[in-house]
Amino acid sequence: MSSESRDGDDPGTFARTMYDDYEAYREPSLNHRRFKHDDIMPLVKKFGEHPDIDLIHEGESAEGRDIYRLKMGSGDTSVLLWSQMHGNEPTATMALFDLFHFFTADDVHNDLRSEILENITIHAIPMLNPDGAQRYQRRTAFGIDMNRDALQLQSPGSQILKRVRDDLDADFGFNLHDQSIRYSAGDTPNSTIIAFLAPAYDEERSINPVRERSMKLIARLDEMLQDFIPGHVATFSDTFEPRAFGDNIQKWGTSTILVESGGMKGDPEKQYIRKLNYLLLLESFRSIAGTTYESHTVEQYEDIPPNRFRLHSAIFRNVTMPFKEHEFELDLAVNRSEVNINGATDFYKRGTISEVGDLSTFDGYEEFDASGLRVDSGKVYPDTFATEDDLAAVDPVSLMRDGYTAVRVEELPEGRHTDFPLNLIGPRGRQPAGPKMGRVANLALYRGDEVAYVVINGFVVDVMEPVPDVGNALIFR
Ligand SMILES: [Zn+2]
Structure with a gap:
């Protein structure tokens, strides 16, 4: 990117610009958390018709709801995102549609779009558990937690996620969730608004190059978010869960970033947190495209305070x-x-x-x-x-x-x-x-x-x- 580009190199300046311009890309039909599969299908189809987006039908939920992947970009680095594997965790799904608006727009940010889409390929699966979303519940229609199904692969959503991950051999994976609003960032009264995790891939919580990349990128995102929500970013517990997707996808060689949208006073429908999701994902794409996350350190990641249930x-x-x-x-x-x-x-x-x-x-x-x-x-x-x-x-x-x-x-x-x-x-x-x-x-x-x-x-x-x-x-x- 040229130094005179309006979008700048510094994550703080970049984020502030994208923050100020956000309203132009916000998907207006999604404005509360209990939207359903029927509400997003017209959006999926609409964006799927855009010449720069490929729409791939990946399968159906247990109750026959279609699950799609949207693909954008032509870069060598593949970035896979999936949202709402827990049906009552919809914040990032809204942000994904905001991002589709951003990437299909034609305006002052065209250079940034090209920069990102020439270097990475984005694969997004919004609402992996539409049956759960229908009931606004965590679990699938037949009652299992999809995030404990990474080994047994009983749920159609789990099978899709595993197959797509393996087919792409994705370089980066974004596991997009919401967490309890009762967590705070460390031993402070500050609610955790965004929690991150570079999931462990073994009991010892070892750090290999795959996990190290997740940690460095998270360090960068934390630094960016401090301008907007100082003291409200935390890390999710890294206890190894052998049945969870994040842990396994990290183990399978995809640098995995868990994003948990938490709670913020005055934002019960999480519309501000949705905007932060949009910002942090956009910065992730930009940073992966330019490998700028490499300048951050594991120590910076480890300095982020842990979630405390308080x-x-x-x-x-x-x-x-x-x-x-x-x-x-x-x-x-x-x-x-x-x-x-x-x-x-x-x-x-x-x-x-x-x-x-x-x-x-x-x-x-x-x-x-x-x-x-x-x-x-x-x-x-x-x-x-x-x-x-x-x-x-x-x-x-x-x-x-x-x-x-x-x-x-x-x-x-x-x-x-x-x-x-x-x-x-x-x-x-x-x-x-x-x-x-x-x-x-x-x-x-x-x-x-x-x-x-x-x-x-x-x-x-x-x-x-x-x-x-x-x-x-x-x-x-
Ligand atoms: Zn979840």
């Missing part, structure tokens, strides 16, 4: 918990997880008490100093309402200020969750409450006789805030 949705510090004639001072954590609804096209949240005790080695996405506050069960409002419509007359905040977290309703609406900010309880239902590990988190925290916070289905409400934000409450029949 995040909860919220933690109350130093809360007072009465128990019989005692009072204990402790930390209390809640965690909200997603429950699929409407054919796994949508979800609601369910929040439980995820830990009680000394949580000094944990952090919350939200942190509350509860010194001097006493925790108790959320209360059920004594009056019964005939229908959900009658709740229009209720001021939920004034009920919360009195420590109520639920109301009784004679005729409950369908389903298990409600957008009304308090839990709904049927005539024979009971609200789970109390600060017990594992229980749905419905609590009130008192300063003296005054309520300071209520916790409703794990959502924390400061009752003095003018508009409390409760994502959703639950229905108990």
Whole structure:
């Protein structure tokens, strides 16, 4: 690349340019995580018709959904990418379509495109587990974890991945996943937004030239990402898993880079993390094409902090918990997880008490100093309402200020969750409450006789805030 090129040689400058220009390439029809095979097939077909892209039908999932490979470029170095072998890990799939937009555009970045596509050949298999994506679940339709199937090869997706890897004898492999949003980068409160791994290919976690290339490239990507998400990059555990694809593909001679999209406050649908995936993959292509990753070191890779499982949705510090004639001072954590609804096209949240005790080695996405506050069960409002419509007359905040977290309703609406900010309880239902590990988190925290916070289905409400934000409450029949 010429030194006066707008795209520059320095990864920082390059990334900033591509970051600023990203919107032009973003695939607009994918804008939340629960898209399905039906949503991406028109995109696969459309890009497959582009003269610079070859579309190869690789096979079908167990339920007959087509799996395709898209091939671009003519370089000697082959780069294989596969996404969503776990059906509920879709972030990188979105980024792959953004990259197809980038590579099929005709604009100021033409030199960069040529530079990449003359030196490498890109093979991308988006959504390797479409049956899992349909259900928004990790496993295949018949219930196995495809990433423990690299040796038995029972799943059609596994067979495709193994065959394509072997046919290409790919030089580089990108194993694209999402990880729990509860990891942090090292022993810090920073959520891991992106985790990388150069998977081990043996129990001893040896480093051969194949794995060393993965490590060096990851070191470069980490350096680039620090400009955007400083302190939020980690490495995934490198414990050897003999049945996993990453470990085996590394062993079979393809330099493998595991990318895990994690969690970021304020980005529940991971659209910013998708953009980071786009950036890091583009920089990977550029760096592989120019072998610039060679200037990085294994030591730089090893300096990236490890993933630590230490995040909860919220933690109350130093809360007072009465128990019989005692009072204990402790930390209390809640965690909200997603429950699929409407054919796994949508979800609601369910929040439980995820830990009680000394949580000094944990952090919350939200942190509350509860010194001097006493925790108790959320209360059920004594009056019964005939229908959900009658709740229009209720001021939920004034009920919360009195420590109520639920109301009784004679005729409950369908389903298990409600957008009304308090839990709904049927005539024979009971609200789970109390600060017990594992229980749905419905609590009130008192300063003296005054309520300071209520916790409703794990959502924390400061009752003095003018508009409390409760994502959703639950229905108990
Ligand atoms: Zn995964």
